[in-house]
Amino acid sequence: MTADTLTIRQMCDAYEVTPRTLRFYEAKELLFPLREGQKRLFTKSDRARLKLILRGKRFGFSLEEIRQLLDLYHMGDQQQTQIAAAYDVARARLADLESRREELNEAIEDLKDQLKWGEKMIASMNQPRRAAE
DSSP, rough: OOOOOOEEEHHHHHTTOOOOHHHHHHTTTTTTOOOEEEEEEEEEHHHHHHHHHHHHHHTTTTTHHHHHHHHGGGGGGTTTHHHHHHHHHHHHHHHHHHHHHHHHHHHHHHHHHHHHHHHHHHHHHHOOOOOOO
16 A cells, blocks of 8 residues: 555545445446455545546436546547536536426425415314304
């Protein structure tokens, strides 16, 4: 282990992920830690990739989209292809999130209206009934 590498525990602590998450990303060929016997050692490149993976997941990108974007890093064009592809995916994701936000806002307003109606119904049912005179 060198000063430039982190163990799986150090990665988990630094990025608030579980060992299972790191092994899963390795199995999906998103991370490529060095192996020293049974030990996994994560390089600076792995740390940068994990940051991008976590950011992509936060934005709702699929793991396949993330993998494809990460694979564009080594195109040899100073990441122009990678940045352009990430920009296109991000614009599409933003449009989807904004559309979903509008749908959620409508659903929230509808549910609030239903709750107001429910409150009125409950209040009217709890009114003491007058005895017939």
